[in-house]
Amino acid sequence: MDFNTHLRYMYIKRIFPIKGMLKWTRRDIFLFILIATTPVFLFDIVGLKWLHVPWLPLGVLGTAISFIVSFKNNASYDRLWEARKIWGGIVNTSRTWTIMIKDYIDVNHTKNEFKEPELDLIKKQLVHRHVAWLTALRYQLRSDKPWETYLKNDKQNSEYRRNHYIVCEDIVDFKEAIQPYISKSELDEILLKGNKPSQLLGIQSRKLKGLMHSGLIENFRHVEMMNVLKELYTLQGKSERIKNFPYPRQYATLNYIFVWIFIILLPFGIMEGFESIGKHIVEDLALHTSRTHLGHRIQEAIAQNFVWFSIPFSTLLAWVFHTMEKIGENTENPFEGGPNDVPITDLSRSIEIDIRQLIDDTNIPEPYLWKNDIVM
Helix, strand or coil: CCCCCCCCEECCCCCCHHHHHHHHHHHHHHHHHHHHHHHHHHHHCCCCCCCCHHHHHHHHHHHHHHHHHHHHHHCCCCCCCHHHHHHHHHHHHHHHHHHHHHHHHCCCCCCCCCCHHHHHHHHHHHHHHHHHHHHHHHHHHHHHCCCHHHHHHHHHHHHHHHHCCHHHHCCCCCCHHHHHCHHHHHHHHHHHHCCHHHHHHHHHHHHHHHHHHHCCCCCCHHHHHHHHHHHHHHHHHHCCCCCCCCCCCHHHHHHHHHHHHHHHHHHHHHHHHHHHHHHHHHHHHHHCCCCCCHHHHHHHHHHHHHHHHHHHHHHHHHHHHHHHHHHHHHHHCCCCCCCCCCHHHHHHHHHHHHHHHHHHCCCCCCCCCCCCCEEC
């Protein structure tokens, strides 16, 4: 299946569009407006003037929560950046593996007769099996974990995904994606196993052993190539460590609860301050010589209802805190298939093109086209 017409992932433009951000959080904004309006209505219309919270303790709470949110965002970014470094290592190790296949496998140390087409086929099989490993690894990393399902099913996230990009691992069957790169017997072998990328590296090791026994690889070169397989196992394990161990749920849960406590209390803390500002304006307007002027009347009406201006400010502050918390939450899992995750699908295709060109292979696929400034 060709995804060049619609494959999209990781956002790549310099600035994320404000329109897109507001659209992504619009349901939250409407909720924040409702939360901010209710206390003001009770305070100003119903007359419950005692209904407020002193700003000092609320300010201390907001400061503490800002530190908590910053801690979570830093931890989430560290997980994302570590994942990107791991896949940078996979890119470099894949090139090293291919160069070794190209130059280390020869007939200088064998007594058997090997024709050039046979040697080229052996090299091609090893490189294609490595592409199969990349495919199996990205499918394994795209699989859903319990802590990722909530974010994927979130209305805002699912709507954004539906309208802007697709995850090819979700719509193309694993067997269909991997079968062009390995034999039917190897495919049947790995389908019976749990960790398919590990099984493919095991097959690579088994093939290298056979090549050494047949004399196509000398002992020293065999050791060097096994070290590369060892490095690939290490990089796979690092990816699995991030995938299988979530950001600690106790931190994520408390962070979520604390942010919402602050959002709910925020209108109670700032509306009295806005009312005080309105009273000062009324006092200043009382010193005017003309109180019948239209401008004076407009200012007086605004001042008498100045407490209602706390609604947009409460909404803005709530939006900032909640959006920062939400950004951290959506950055925790760098392989789940979000628009800002590590683009492992595109990286896998780039690696495939690179290493297959190194062995002068044919029928090399084209790079994926990026749509909506999002790269997968």
